[in-house]
Amino acid sequence: KQEVTQIPAALSVPEGENLVLNCSFTDSAIYNLQWFRQDPGKGLTSLLLIQSSQREQTSGRLNASLDKSSGRSTLYIAASQPGDSATYLCAVYTQGGSEKLVFGKGTKLTVNP
Amino acid sequence: SAVISQKPSRDICQRGTSLTIQCQVDSQVTMMFWYRQQPGQSLTLIATANQGSEATYESGFVIDKFPISRPNLTFSTLTVSNMSPEDSSIYLCSVDSGSQGYEQYFGPGTRLTVT
Numbered sequence: 656k657q658e659v660t661q662i663p664a665a666l667s668v669p670e671g672e673n674l675v676l677n678c679s680f681t682d683s684a685i686y687n688l689q690w691f692r693q694d695p696g697k698g699l700t701s702l703l704l705i706q707s708s709q710r711e712q713t714s715g716r717l718n719a720s721l722d723k724s725s726g727r728s729t730l731y732i733a734a735s736q737p738g739d740s741a742t743y744l745c746a747v748y749t750q751g752g753s754e755k756l757v758f759g760k761g762t763k764l765t766v767n768p
Numbered sequence: 769s770a771v772i773s774q775k776p777s778r779d780i781c782q783r784g785t786s787l788t789i790q791c792q793v794d795s796q797v798t799m800m801f802w803y804r805q806q807p808g809q810s811l812t813l814i815a816t817a818n819q820g821s822e823a824t825y826e827s828g829f830v831i832d833k834f835p836i837s838r839p840n841l842t843f844s845t846l847t848v849s850n851m852s853p854e855d856s857s858i859y860l861c862s863v864d865s866g867s868q869g870y871e872q873y874f875g876p877g878t879r880l881t882v883t
Contacts, residue, residue, distance in 0.1 A: 701872070748870055748872075758810040
């Protein structure tokens with residue numbers, strides 16, 4: 656059974672800092688890994704999608720990496736801004752058997768002005 | 769990317785009643801997914817809905833409690849039946865891109881409070 660863990664559970668940083676969010680998963684048989692952002696009481700916004708054959712993806716100030724063999728992914732946020740404050744969720748699309756998206760519990764990020 | 773809308777955006781319901789949540793997508797999609805997010809928790813898949821067939825439910829979720837309809841390729845409903853306070857959650861509808869990569873897109877969610 657696939658399990659996804661995100662560390663840390665919460666993170667508070669001053670504006671302008673670069674930061675890294677971590678995600679690990681137990682079963683490397685995945686189609687892809689997706690990072691989402693969720694604002695309080697809202698739905699999910701897709702940030703980056705990394706295919707299982709890829710090592711990283713970039714969008715603006717965001718960079719996500721994937722090491723499938725070790726079951727790890729990181730989301731790097733450069734020059735953080737107060738508007739980046741949200742919960743960041745990592746999810747893996749698992750192959751075989753029950754193919755589905757399995758989520759971590761998220762990292763709640765607060766960027767202080 | 770797909771644009772997904774959900775109705776209602778939020779509701780407060782009495783114990784023992786039922787609520788039907790609607791999900792509308794701006795393009796035709798094969799599979800639609802329903803998730804539950806309980807307070808302070810991450811998302812859990814309830815079921816997968818394919819047009820023209822019965823929904824497939826995940827372990828711990830049953831059709832009598834969460835009946836799903838999928839009448840066409842752009843619309844689905846999830847009913848939360850005989851509600852209890854434990855059903856208070858955000859319910860989210862999602863679809864995947866249907867192409868290589870299977871990127872998933874989510875609706876804005878329905879916040880349900882059961883009193």
